[in-house]
Amino acid sequence: MDNSEKGHPADFNEDEARLAGQNMKRQFTGLQNFGFTLTNASVLIGIVPLFGFGMITGGPVVAVWGWLLVAFFVMFIGLGMAEICSTFPTAGGLYFWTAKLGGPKWGPMFSWYEAWFNILGQVAGCSGSVLAAATFMNTLIAVWQPEYEPSGKKNFYIMAALMILAGIINTAGGRALKVASLVSVGVHIFGTIAIIVVVLVGAPQLQSPKFVFTEFRDLTGYTTSSNASPVFVFLLGLLQSQWSMLGYDASAHMSEETHKSYVNGPRGILMSILASFLIGLGLALALSFGIQDYDNTVASAFGAAPQIFLDCAGKTGGSILIFLIVFAGFLCGVATVASNSRMLYAFSRDGGLPFSPFWTVLNKRTQMPLRLVWLSVVVVIILALPSLGSTATLSAISGISIIGFTTSYAIPILLRITVGSSTFVQREFNLGRYSKPIGWVAVIWTAFIFVIFNLPQSWPVSNVDTFNFTPAAVGFLLVFTTLSWSFSARKWFKGPISEIALQELDGIIPVHDGKEEVFEETK
Numbered sequence: 001m002d003n004s005e006k007g008h009p010a011d012f013n014e015d016e017a018r019l020a021g022q023n024m025k026r027q028f029t030g031l032q033n034f035g036f037t038l039t040n041a042s043v044l045i046g047i048v049p050l051f052g053f054g055m056i057t058g059g060p061v062v063a064v065w066g067w068l069l070v071a072f073f074v075m076f077i078g079l080g081m082a083e084i085c086s087t088f089p090t091a092g093g094l095y096f097w098t099a100k101l102g103g104p105k106w107g108p109m110f111s112w113y114e115a116w117f118n119i120l121g122q123v124a125g126c127s128g129s130v131l132a133a134a135t136f137m138n139t140l141i142a143v144w145q146p147e148y149e150p151s152g153k154k155n156f157y158i159m160a161a162l163m164i165l166a167g168i169i170n171t172a173g174g175r176a177l178k179v180a181s182l183v184s185v186g187v188h189i190f191g192t193i194a195i196i197v198v199v200l201v202g203a204p205q206l207q208s209p210k211f212v213f214t215e216f217r218d219l220t221g222y223t224t225s226s227n228a229s230p231v232f233v234f235l236l237g238l239l240q241s242q243w244s245m246l247g248y249d250a251s252a253h254m255s256e257e258t259h260k261s262y263v264n265g266p267r268g269i270l271m272s273i274l275a276s277f278l279i280g281l282g283l284a285l286a287l288s289f290g291i292q293d294y295d296n297t298v299a300s301a302f303g304a305a306p307q308i309f310l311d312c313a314g315k316t317g318g319s320i321l322i323f324l325i326v327f328a329g330f331l332c333g334v335a336t337v338a339s340n341s342r343m344l345y346a347f348s349r350d351g352g353l354p355f356s357p358f359w360t361v362l363n364k365r366t367q368m369p370l371r372l373v374w375l376s377v378v379v380v381i382i383l384a385l386p387s388l389g390s391t392a393t394l395s396a397i398s399g400i401s402i403i404g405f406t407t408s409y410a411i412p413i414l415l416r417i418t419v420g421s422s423t424f425v426q427r428e429f430n431l432g433r434y435s436k437p438i439g440w441v442a443v444i445w446t447a448f449i450f451v452i453f454n455l456p457q458s459w460p461v462s463n464v465d466t467f468n469f470t471p472a473a474v475g476f477l478l479v480f481t482t483l484s485w486s487f488s489a490r491k492w493f494k495g496p497i498s499e500i501a502l503q504e505l506d507g508i509i510p511v512h513d514g515k516e517e518v519f520e521e522t523k
Contacts, residue, residue, distance in 0.1 A: 042129055042332035043280040044188055046244025048195075048325050049132035051287055052304030053395055054240040055297065058230075059217035060207075060288040062237030067284050070241035071277040073445040077406070078248060078273040079431060080413040080442045082266035086429040089265040094118055095346055097412040099495030101420030109485060111495040114411045115347045116481045120473070121404030122343060123376070125247055126336035127159075127383040128397035130166070133329025134158035135394070139306050140322045143315065150301075152387045160381050166333040167377040170341070173366035177338055184331040191324040192279045195309075198321060199290040202312040212288045219298065235452050242449060243398040244280050246405045247336070248272045266429040333380075340376040345369040350496050386469060399453040399470035404477075410446035413439045 047067075054062045084097045095118060099111035137158050138150035169176050200206065207215075218233045248269050291297055292311045300307035305325075310318035348359040348369075363370045383397065416424055417439035431438055454471045485493075 044328040048305045050240040056219040057237030061216045063284040067241045074245040077442040085265040086427040101415035108495045118408035122340045124401035130333040170373045196286040199286045199312045341372040344372040396469035406446045
């Protein structure tokens with residue numbers, strides 16, 4: 001029987017055949033998909049704002065060797081995700097993969113947990129990135145106005161303004177997002193090169209290679225107050241690198257709107273990880289070589305990285321570099337809101353959110369889920385509220401984002417190598433016989449960092465500024481998802497619902513004429 005006899009016309013192209021029933025406009029190229037993904041990962045807004053945290057929890061050893069260690073294990077996660085994405089390129093991304101790989105027995109429950117953990121990672125990642133941008137904006141003002149006093153409140157207000165602007169750009173439609181995506185690629189690649197060159201060339205003196213590759217500093221209080229091993233402090237310092245290597249699932253979320261999604265989706269995941277690795281390594285080395293006075297840099301009122309910029313490039317040049325971080329963080333917010341809304345859209349159209357019918361309405365002009373764009377903006381702003389009273393908010397939000405993201409990455413990979421291994425069909429991108437060993441490494445690494453980043457980041461914990469909020473947020477999510485599943489969702493939530501099945505029930509099938517999608521009655 002040919003495709004037309006099954007209800008799928010012969011000219012129904014490959015993208016539509018694999019994404020049957022999805023209804024967002026296919027408008028992005030592979031390069032634009034890569035741009036969204038690279039922006040979500042946003043190494044600039046990962047490594048630079050948390051460089052001071054790394055100087056406290058290990059110093060240059062953590063910045064350089066920690067980056068190499070994290071990148072090595074993240075590639076295992078990316079490979080596992082890319083293989084699955086090639087088979088299931090949908091806006092639901094990992095949420096959809098989980099349901100398919102878990103099958104009728106485990107799919108609904110695991111996709112329920114998957115969706116909420118991915119949402120947590122997405123929202124926390126966006127909140128942390130834009131909050132970092134706001135903090136650098138405050139720093140920039142303080143550089144030029146010495147009487148100006150940055151504060152948590154001012155950080156929050158600037159962050160909220162940037163998020164609203166990010167929502168407006170998403171509301172403008174696909175053209176605005178395309179431009180933002182391409183601009184972001186330029187900022188993250190050429191902006192990084194500019195920072196590396198300026199710091200290395202402009203530094204009054206460069207640290208020695210011995211310092212950069214072997215210097216270990218512990219200012220957490222762990223080794224002196226609790227006799228903790230330096231290895232433990234090193235592991236805490238991995239937060240800086242791990243937070244910079246997140247967000248590459250954006251390629252999967254945007255694949256429903258990407259041409260040749262079954263190829264460009266996996267490619268976007270792996271290309272963004274590789275690009276992030278190279279960008280991040282260059283930044284880590286440059287910033288480490290550019291440190292002038294270690295203690296003064298850590299204690300600087302401007303923050304460690306801005307102080308290095310000012311030391312190496314002067315007031316004007318340093319300010320330009322600081323602004324690059326602000327701009328990168330804002331663009332990250334734009335891209336993350338787009339990714340968040342696609343994930344929420346997929347979850348809503350399956351009834352996962354309260355009042356789902358309201359949220360799943362697509363805007364007639366843009367064919368985008370604009371109601372979910374603004375829901376995402378509001379929730380991201382709410383998550384940053386603790387910054388009003390704590391200077392430790394950024395590192396805590398980073399930990400929340402890491403655990404949310406990596407847990408959601410590991411769930412479909414775990415199902416792929418266990419209960420879903422017998423039914424999974426490998427497509428254009430596949431790992432062959434290496435799927436299982438690669439998958440197990442990815443899952444074990446995720447479990448390891450889940451534990452590490454829930455631990456206190458300094459010792460003793462004496463006030464709100466030294467308290468790690470991550471366990472509270474993750475614990476709340478675990479309790480919420482477990483109770484909501486046990487008492488309610490398990491009775492009605494069935495996981496992703498294929499809209500093509502619903503259309504066939506109504507007697508309607510999608511027909512592609514080569515230009516636009518129309519529908520024909522089959523009754």
